[in-house]
Amino acid sequence: MDPHSAMKTPSHSDRPIGLALLGCGTVGSGLLDIVTGHSERLAASSGGEFQVIAIVVRCLDKERDPVVRTELLTTDASSLIDDPRVDIVVELMGGIEPARTLVMQALRAGKAVVTANKAIIARFGPEFQAAAEQSGGSLHYEAAAAGAIPVVKVVAEALRGNQINELMGIVNGTCNYILTEMTQSGAPLSQALSNAQRLGYAEADPSSDIGGEDAAYKLTLLARLAFGARVDIDAVHCEGIDSVSAEDISRAQSLGYVVKLLAVGRRQSKGLDVRVHPTLVPAEHPLAAVHGAFNAVYLQGDSSGPLMLYGQGAGRAATASAVAADVIDAARAIRSNGDTSGPISGFTETLPVLPIDDSLSRYYICLKVADEPGVLAAVANVFGEHQVSVASCLQEGQGATPVDLIFVTHTVRHGALMAALAEIGSLSTVVSVAATMRVLR
Ligand SMILES: NC(=O)c1ccc[n+]([C@@H]2O[C@H](COP(=O)([O-])OP(=O)(O)OC[C@H]3O[C@@H](n4cnc5c(N)ncnc54)[C@H](OP(=O)(O)O)[C@@H]3O)[C@@H](O)[C@H]2O)c1
Structure with missing residues (x-):
């Protein structure tokens, strides 16, 4: 492959659209399946043929899926992006660098960029968009938010006539698989994670999924689109599922809830509430019926x-x-010389992301306490001092120490609850604050 072999290019109407693939692993090979296996359908829906100009990989000698034509492989991404035959750069490498630099190079050169990389869109989406607008390039990232689900298009296009007030997503299949497994079999998190890894639903290093970072990336880019506001990934409050126990899940079930890792974005009067955390979802809510890796x-x-x-x-x-x-x-x-700007069309709102302490929710709380008279009154007293109103309370176990005291609160400010729990944790009769999870509605 000589990326410089065609310095003069005919117009788009009489030549195929040139694709440069940066990365050809799981998703890149899947794209080649479609481009090569369904070329007629693709040509019919896009108004002409595609040609894969070259494919950038890290290692030229690696064994590849048969769909990959090895004569197209190269390690020189930068020259390929500058090749005038390349119209669309498809970034499927993952990670921050070199993906960020290469995407920026392509956008500055006025190319269309398609990426499935949530990390670079969450971190640098607005910079990319600005570069695209300046050069006439475009940025597309439907696959970065929730795989096959066309949520970017729905939020950015189909719901354009609406003010979106709330979005809630189960956007990490690994966590949803693990929580489903824990719910259905009572398995501890470590065992459910091993099963997920064995079945290919979790990476060898699952920290970005389990810790909630992956969901926070997706929430960041969806919240920008839904609310038209500048949402910085670092302002998104993020709690993972690492401390969710099978015991909490089973207790939540007996209270009528299913535990899910939710990515939540809400428009409030003074700003946006954006957060990722495990949540008790009422069993009758549609999100409670989303099982496994879906x-x-x-x-x-x-x-x-x-x-x-x-x-x-x-x-x-x-x-x-x-x-x-x-x-x-x-x-x-x-082909139509139409609007190529992609889904971000500029920020129309100046709503800030609110501090997490000001966010409002109901909470499930499990305290491990000494089974002694007066414990409940002492805890209730602290809740009262911090304006935390309790909706229900139950004790599990008797005679043994510690016993579990379970509370579900009415809607409360996060900051007030945290202050109350810090004080409760220091009571001599309280062994630990074993679990705190938000409750949806
Ligand atoms: N897998 C999914 O189900 C899924 C779902 C949604 C979004 N995504 C996103 O899609 C993107 C691709 O994921 P994937 O699962 O297809 O990844 P993958 O299987 O690990 O493939 C990555 C590809 O990029 C190449 N690559 C990586 N770093 C490179 C570098 N520095 N220089 C040149 N080539 C490099 C690799 O080359 P070699 O082949 O030589 O190693 C490989 O071909 C990621 O952003 C991911 O977050 C994936």
């Missing part, structure tokens, strides 16, 4: 009312389907 996003528009999108959040074919849709969109725009 994803779902629940949206509330002022005119549309509630709607939920459901589907596969990851996987070779599922993710590639979203990438292919972006490639088609980009190609159609290039």
Whole structure:
């Protein structure tokens, strides 16, 4: 492959749209399945043919899926991006660098960029968008939010006539698989995680999934689109599922709830409430019925009312389907000289992200306490001093120490609850604050 071999290019109407693939692992191979296996359908929906100009990988000698034409492989991403035959750069490497630099290079060169990389969109999306607007390039990232689910298009386009007031997502399939397994079999988190790794639902290093970071990336880019506001990833409050126990899950079930890792964005009068955390979801809520590695996003528009999108959040074919849709969109725009700007169309709101202490929620709390008279009164007294109103309380176990005291609160400020729990944790009769989880509605 000589990336410089064609310095003069005919117009888009009489030549195929040139694709450069940066990365060809799980998703890249899935995209090639579609581009090579369904070329006629792709050409029909995008107004012409595609040609893969070259494929950037890290290691040229690695054994590849048969769909990968090895003569197209290169390690020289920068030259490929500058090749005038390349119209669309598809970034499927993952990670921050070199993906960030290469995406920026392509956008500055006025190319269309399609990416499935939530980390770079969450961190640098607004910079990329500005570069695209300056050069006439475009940025597309449907696959970065929830795999096959077309949530970016729905939020950015189909719901344009609405003010979106709330979005809630199960956007990490690994965590949802683990929580489902813990719910159904009573397995501890470590065992459910091992099963997820054995079945390919979790990475060897699952920290970004389990710790909630992956969901926070997706929430960041969805919240920008839904609320038209500048949401900085570092302002997104993030709690993972690492401290969720099978005991809490079973107790939540007996109270009528299912535990889910939710990514939540809410428009409040003074700003945006954006956070990721394990949540007790009422069993009758549509999100409670999302099991296994599936994803779902629940949206509330002022005119549309509630709607939920459901589907596969990851996987070779599922993710590639979203990438292919972006490639088609980009190609159609290039061929028609239409608007190629992609889903972010500028920030219209100046709503800040509110401090987490000001966020409002109901809470489930489990305290390990001494089984002595007066303990409940002492705890209730501290809650009262901090304006934490308790909706229900139950004690589990008797005679043994410690016993479990379970509270569900009414809606309370996060900061007030944390202050109360810090004080409660220091009471001599309280062994520990064993669990604190938000309760949806
Ligand atoms: N997998 C999913 O289900 C899924 C779902 C949603 C979104 N995504 C996103 O899609 C993107 C790709 O994921 P994936 O699962 O396909 O990853 P992957 O299987 O690990 O493939 C990554 C590809 O990028 C190449 N690459 C990585 N670093 C490189 C570098 N520095 N220089 C040149 N090539 C490099 C690798 O080359 P070699 O082949 O030579 O190693 C490989 O071909 C990521 O952003 C991911 O977050 C994935």
